[in-house]
Amino acid sequence: MDSETLSTFSNSIKNGSISAPHPPKQPFVIGVAGGTASGKTTVCNMIISQLHDQRVVLVNQDSFYHSLGDDTLAKVYDYNFDHPDAFNTELLLSCMAMLKNGRAVNIPNYDFKTHKRIGPGCQVNPSDIIILEGILVLHDSRVRDLMNMKIFVDTDSDLRLARRIQRDTVERGRNIQNVLDQVVEHGLGHLPFTEKQITTPTGSVYPGVVFCKRLCGVSVIRSGESMENALRACCKGIKIGKILIHGEGNNGRQLIYEKLPADISSRHVLLLDPVLASGNSAVKAINLLLSKGVVESNIIFLNLIAAPQGIHMVCKKFPKLKIVTSEIDVTLDEDLRVIPGMGEFGDRYFGTNN
Ligand SMILES: O=P(O)(O)OC[C@H]1O[C@H](OP(=O)(O)OP(=O)(O)O)[C@H](O)[C@@H]1O
Numbered sequence: 001m002d003s004e005t006l007s008t009f010s011n012s013i014k015n016g017s018i019s020a021p022h023p024p025k026q027p028f029v030i031g032v033a034g035g036t037a038s039g040k041t042t043v044c045n046m047i048i049s050q051l052h053d054q055r056v057v058l059v060n061q062d063s064f065y066h067s068l069g070d071d072t073l074a075k076v077y078d079y080n081f082d083h084p085d086a087f088n089t090e091l092l093l094s095c096m097a098m099l100k101n102g103r104a105v106n107i108p109n110y111d112f113k114t115h116k117r118i119g120p121g122c123q124v125n126p127s128d129i130i131i132l133e134g135i136l137v138l139h140d141s142r143v144r145d146l147m148n149m150k151i152f153v154d155t156d157s158d159l160r161l162a163r164r165i166q167r168d169t170v171e172r173g174r175n176i177q178n179v180l181d182q183v184v185e186h187g188l189g190h191l192p193f194t195e196k197q198i199t200t201p202t203g204s205v206y207p208g209v210v211f212c213k214r215l216c217g218v219s220v221i222r223s224g225e226s227m228e229n230a231l232r233a234c235c236k237g238i239k240i241g242k243i244l245i246h247g248e249g250n251n252g253r254q255l256i257y258e259k260l261p262a263d264i265s266s267r268h269v270l271l272l273d274p275v276l277a278s279g280n281s282a283v284k285a286i287n288l289l290l291s292k293g294v295v296e297s298n299i300i301f302l303n304l305i306a307a308p309q310g311i312h313m314v315c316k317k318f319p320k321l322k323i324v325t326s327e328i329d330v331t332l333d334e335d336l337r338v339i340p341g342m343g344e345f346g347d348r349y350f351g352t353n354n
């Protein structure tokens, strides 16, 4: 929604052309839905800033996540937080009903790091306008029926993935392995596939996909090895080659060791290296793959943190290669460290930092 539309919308509320039923005056309820990291909060803030002379309250569906028990917490990375059952919708409905009837209500306080409700919650007073925001606020018809206006924030999924990884790692305490998994899964989505139906041992038919082409991974020792488990988890038994590159000063890169599948030229290659700084190591690795007959457009470079300079160098030299990254950082310092970056990735991941 652009600011002009918002301004028209807020004037409509003010001059009554979007009218809340009265008397008694009931709050006007706006539902704002959209995928994870689609920008719902930004849209809500835009709405609120346009409605500065109204009493507005923002209710977030996230507050109504169920607290997880110990068994679920032990396998939290298998838990689907994007499913309607993850929310206590009955509680959400009762809170919304109270607010709609002009009564103050206690909204739970959910902690994303412990996946539990914490503290006494937060009192929310009745208002002229209630904004209900969340990924699934349009899912349940009983919640939808409370709304006078519904907004869906539609944002490109690549952009949402990048934002989500950043938010999950920095703000919500998720671990690096989970981010590596997401990058690998997203990278695999770029490979050509056909649909295939599988009949499971219980006789039900499961619609799946099968990759059209042969694949392999190639990790750049040693940080790239941190991505191998995520790749193996998605592609059981995948061949993974290794490349060791030694950095000398800011520009020199020397190939020390390589062990690649003998038939690599006929494979799609997922090149694994979590840090793309100057791009010198990546260029060395990619040139080696090309010298072995790998087709440039068959290489997908999977990466966690990239500096603009490295992306520029790789894309300029190899325009047909794809890079999948979770974060494009600001720049490089004079020692070619990514800024803000995450320091020495290999030392942090393997625990060899002091
Ligand atoms: O784009 P560049 O400027 O070439 O820098 C990127 C390289 O630096 C990191 O490896 P590092 O040399 O830190 O080695 P490590 O993985 O063994 O820790 C990273 O894994 C890349 O291979």
Ligand SMILES: O=c1cc[nH]c(=O)[nH]1
Pocket: 275, 277, 336, 337, 338, 339, 341, 342, 343, 344, 345, 346
């Ligand atoms: O910032 C950087 C640059 C190279 N290698 C890293 O681990 N971090």
